[in-house]
Amino acid sequence: MIKSILIANRSEISIRIAATAKKMGIKTYMFLTHQEPNAYNLGFADEVIDVSEDTFTNIYMNVEKIVQHAVNHNIDAIHPGYGFLSENPFLPKECEAKGVIFIGPSHDHIEKMGNKGVARKIAVECGVPVLEGSKGIISSLGEGEKIAAEIGYPVIIKAVAGGGGKGMRVAANKEDMPKQFKAAINEAQTIFGNGTVFIEKYIMKPRHVEVQVLGDQKGNVIHLYERECSIQRKHQKLMEEAPSPALTQELREKIGADALKLCKATGYYSAGTVEFLLDEQNNHYFMEMNTRIQVEHPVTEAITGVDIVEQQIRIANGEALQLKQEDIKIDGCAFEFRINAEDVQADFAPSSGIIEELDVPKRKNLRFDTGYVAGKIVPACYDSLVAKAIVTGKTRKEAIKNASVILREIRTGGIKTTIPFFKKVLETGSFVSGEYYTNFIQQDIEQLYHQEEDEQVAAACLALKAYFDEIDEIGADAAREEVRPWVMKSIIKG
Amino acid sequence: MRSDKFIVVEGTKPVLTLKSDKLQAGRDEIVPEITEVSSNEFTIKIKGKEHFGEIVSLKQNVCTVNVNGNTYKFSIETEKSLKRQKKLAKKGVSSNVKITAPLPGTILETMVKEGDKVAKGEALMILEAMKMQNEIVSPISGKVSRLMVSQSDTVLKDQLLIDISPK
Structure with a gap:
């Protein structure tokens, strides 16, 4: 029975999780980090674990340390929120090893379903439609180009470990392919530490x-x-x-x-x-x-x-x-x-x-x-x-x-x-x-932002006010220092 | 009462003029009510509609404000200074374009080197910040005259990255 939860996340989602925990009578813990010592979310935790002295770690990305803190504080369960380690199978694995409950699926589910290549294979097996694409991962540009030619451009190159829109590139044609292929691999490698990709047909208007x-x-x-x-x-x-x-x-x-x-x-x-x-x-x-x-x-x-x-x-x-x-x-x-x-x-x-x-x-x-x-x-x-x-x-x-x-x-x-x-x-x-x-x-939209009626004019009025306020202030300072009036005049004329 | 005529300009477009304490936007005379509701938070009421704004910066005669969440950059000109500017523009004075970092981050990759020709819109480098990869593109066609950063450099906001001389 879960009586306490370590929320291994920050910002709005940590507050969101704490709200439900509170409703259920569960005690919550959050991390106080050096990156955000005054984080707003800390006020929503029953207990705060201060890790701010450790300036070398992003605690939210460190499996061992998170689980160790849960063990040290006798916390029953860990909720990872979204992002960070939420889809990293090592977190539930480590939880299991240390006897902490992971609030999420098993590491096996994350490994299988979180890997786009494997998930795709499972989908095919149970008769769920998928897009045309590579059978598995693509290890070289040459292989990628061959498959793209088969299914036809445009294609999308995706990181198997990807998520949140990262590690995905669209190649519009043959000429575009080398650049996008490289970009997708680079991004996947830097963000997810896993540069493996696969290719799918790209739908233009999905x-x-x-x-x-x-x-x-x-x-x-x-x-x-x-x-x-x-x-x-x-x-x-x-x-x-x-x-x-x-x-x-x-x-x-x-x-x-x-x-x-x-x-x-x-x-x-x-x-x-x-x-x-x-x-x-x-x-x-x-x-x-x-x-x-x-x-x-x-x-x-x-x-x-x-x-x-x-x-x-x-x-x-x-x-x-x-x-x-x-x-x-x-x-x-x-x-x-x-x-x-x-x-x-x-x-x-x-x-x-x-x-x-x-x-x-x-x-x-x-x-x-x-x-x-x-x-x-x-x-x-x-x-x-x-x-x-x-x-x-x-x-x-x-x-x-x-x-x-x-x-x-x-x-x-x-x-x-x-x-x-x-x-x-x-x-x-x-x-x-x-x-x-x-x-x-x-x-569908030409300008990305909405402007209210007369907004630009209102902005100009505010700018003009700021300008005159500044001049009046300079004027007041100048008067105090008894600068002769002609100096003032030249300031105003700019 | 201010005797000069002032013109508030966005880019090259005059938005507002002030003469003899009369404010005009285009042909309309306007009477804005500006209230500072708290420190650097203003409401600007025009034609019965309220706008909400803040002053971002004022340097000499250039003022940047945010109104309803959008940013506007104006210069406040007199008739004389406006004339002078138009003259300068006619002469076609143009200088190198200096590109600065729009936000703090890390240079992930540079795609050009000094002396390279670049086209308008061409990607120059990738700046990673806030978990996003941002392509820095050339605003003009020209030549890279100076490249001040290299791969994996950490940069601060507004740090000079690259100099492009126009074609």
Whole structure:
């Protein structure tokens, strides 16, 4: 029985996990690190483990140290959150060796399903459709070129260890192939420490639809329907919604059933996500499985009412799933906006620094999962996610309306965020109609950010005020020092 | 009362003029209400609509502000200084383009060396920051006149990376 959890993560997801743990009467532990000694999330832990003296380690990436801390503090279980070690099979392995419960699937599941090449093979075996591609991993450019020629360009080169949009490159044609092949391998090697890749046919206008699954250790498995994640930049999700506006009820059931086939075939347990691509004819293809809780899990929670973290903990406890598939109903519509510290006007360049202001309204249609408050620093050494605004509505139309009001009420200062981008998305025709694909950013919008009416003029007024305030101040200083009036005059004339 | 005429310019486009205490945007006269709600947080009310902003920097006559989450960079000119600028622009004075690091990070790879010809939009190097690989591309066509960093260098924000001389 889990009575205490070490949350081996930071920012909003650590707070999210702590909230459920608290509800269940479970004691939580988090790390105090030298990178973020004043992290906002620390206030949500029952106990803080100070590792700030160890300036050589990123604790969240160190399997041995995390598990050792759990053992030293007599902590029952470890929740890895997302990112970091959440899909590293060595963490559950080490947990098992040291008698700590890992809140997630077994290392075997992570190894198999987290490896895109193996997962693909399993999908083929259980009759789930996949895209045309290489049979296994590709070890040389020559081999890659041969297979690409067979299946036809464009192709996508993917790292077997990849995730979160990293380690993926599209080669448009034969000439493009060497450059992209090298880039994919390099990125995979630097980020995942594993440079193995495989190749698949690239769909030009795909949608990204993923199914949330839950399985217990007794072989029961259900799905919580799908999320639509087609609004992406550089293969990284920015915004998600549930349910997907692209699916008919028939297709929804079919994709859900396919996701369950994979779980049953592998005996998968804990929460997981089965990702599919949809082509323009709404054919679906299995892409990969994520064996962790996802950033975008709240949209599913919003429409189904299921607390996914609670289910993860219960499953790790060995409890049988109390939920039956027929209990899961879709109620309403939910969007998630990833408020990242990024400069949309500079093509989403990261914008780390001090958050001078983060004012969020209290609204019944808003769930705001944040890792920061005003006064906190967004460090450059971690990802740029600041907060997630989850906005709901009875219908999709209503949710869009609610979101457009709420996004205008959220005020940020000190850093730039993705909010002006989301305002733009909400007023873009293809999004409003639900007819959008992963090329949305390149194809459907010309300017990445929304400008309010007279915004530029308002900005100019503020600039002019700043300028005159400065001059008046110089003037006042000058007067105090009894500088002759002509000096003043020349300053003003510039 | 300020007697000179001031023009607030974004890029080359005049956005706002001030003359005899009268503010004009295009043909419209506007009366903005600017309130500092807390330290460096302003509301700007124009035509009944409220905007929210902060002053990012002011250096000489160049002012950068954020309004509703978007950044605007203006220069505040007089008629004289504007004329002078137009003259300079006509002469076609152009100088080397210095590219600085948009954020702190590590140089993962450099794709060019000094003396290389580069086209506008061509990738010069990859800067890894905040778990993202950012391609630094050339804003102009020209020649690499100086390369100040090499692979695996750590760079600070605004650190000079590369100098491109225009063709």
